[in-house]
Amino acid sequence: MSNEFVARSLDEVRFWSRIMKEHSLFLRLGFRCEDTQLINEANQFYSIFEAIENRANAFTIGEDPQTITRFNEEVHNAASHIWVFKRKVLGLILRCQLPGANNFPLLVDHVSREANYFRNRLEELNAGRLEPLPDAIIDENVFFLRIMADHAKFISHLLDPSERKLVEQANNFSHEFDQLLFQARDLDSMRPQSQTAPLLDQFLDQNRVSVKSLRDFKKTASDLINACRIKSIIHPLLADHVFREAERFLHMIDMFESSLTGKPMPAE
Numbered sequence: 001m002s003n004e005f006v007a008r009s010l011d012e013v014r015f016w017s018r019i020m021k022e023h024s025l026f027l028r029l030g031f032r033c034e035d036t037q038l039i040n041e042a043n044q045f046y047s048i049f050e051a052i053e054n055r056a057n058a059f060t061i062g063e064d065p066q067t068i069t070r071f072n073e074e075v076h077n078a079a080s081h082i083w084v085f086k087r088k089v090l091g092l093i094l095r096c097q098l099p100g101a102n103n104f105p106l107l108v109d110h111v112s113r114e115a116n117y118f119r120n121r122l123e124e125l126n127a128g129r130l131e132p133l134p135d136a137i138i139d140e141n142v143f144f145l146r147i148m149a150d151h152a153k154f155i156s157h158l159l160d161p162s163e164r165k166l167v168e169q170a171n172n173f174s175h176e177f178d179q180l181l182f183q184a185r186d187l188d189s190m191r192p193q194s195q196t197a198p199l200l201d202q203f204l205d206q207n208r209v210s211v212k213s214l215r216d217f218k219k220t221a222s223d224l225i226n227a228c229r230i231k232s233i234i235h236p237l238l239a240d241h242v243f244r245e246a247e248r249f250l251h252m253i254d255m256f257e258s259s260l261t262g263k264p265m266p267a268e
């Protein structure tokens with residue numbers, strides 16, 4: 001059991017600390033040259049999460065669970081701080097105090113939701129509190145479907161408008177994931193879990209199909225951006241970042257599926 005706690009903690013921290021580190025970079029790139037204070041703060045968060053990522057990678061499964069509990073607390077603290085920073089930046093943008101800065105409000109809100117998610121995961125892990133499976137399935141899907149719908153919107157808006165075909169594909173994904181999100185919310189309100197349980201297998205299957213095709217679209221876009229074969233203002237690292245988040249969601253869907261059916265996880 002304690003091994004499981006260490007393994008799950010390290011898995012979450014390794015994935016999300018890299019994501020938080022990259023958010024710091026994306027935020028910094030979106031500020032104007034004169035926003036030196038904000039640039040410094042973003043750089044500090046970059047170093048903080050880089051250090052956390054390195055420490056998480058150095059720990060092993062055999063680590064003392066108490067050490068990991070303390071580590072999780074420390075990471076939780078850092079995640080709370082970056083959440084506050086992101087909400088502050090969002091406030092500045094919404095009040096038009098950063099005119100000409102290059103990050104969409106929805107993107108800043110989005111990265112703050114990811115920080116909040118990370119913080120909650122750490123809290124749950126340390127409290128040893130696991131939601132009943134059907135609740136966890138619905139909650140995670142509501143969270144990740146919205147994340148995926150946002151990604152499609154960011155891609156659509158950051159592609160050059162002359163990339164008509166790709167913009168159209170991104171818009172189609174945006175619509176598809178908005179629909180899936182509404183469907184997930186409908187299911188969410190039909191709880192308690194005992195009533196929704198028989199529907200979850202089909203729910204996961206349906207989501208998996210769409211996430212796979214969005215994941216493949218992101219992979220293609222990322223490859224094309226890296227090869228300089230399409231016009232966009234998408235940072236190559238952002239393309240890879242959203243691809244990894246789709247992979248994460250797929251991994252969770254497979255994990256839930258195998259917990260539901262007792263079937264082993266598909267090979268990577």
Ligand SMILES: [Fe+2]
Pocket residue numbers: 019023111114241245
């Ligand atoms: Fe992200």
Ligand SMILES: [Fe+2]
Pocket residue numbers: 110114147151242245
């Ligand atoms: Fe994201």
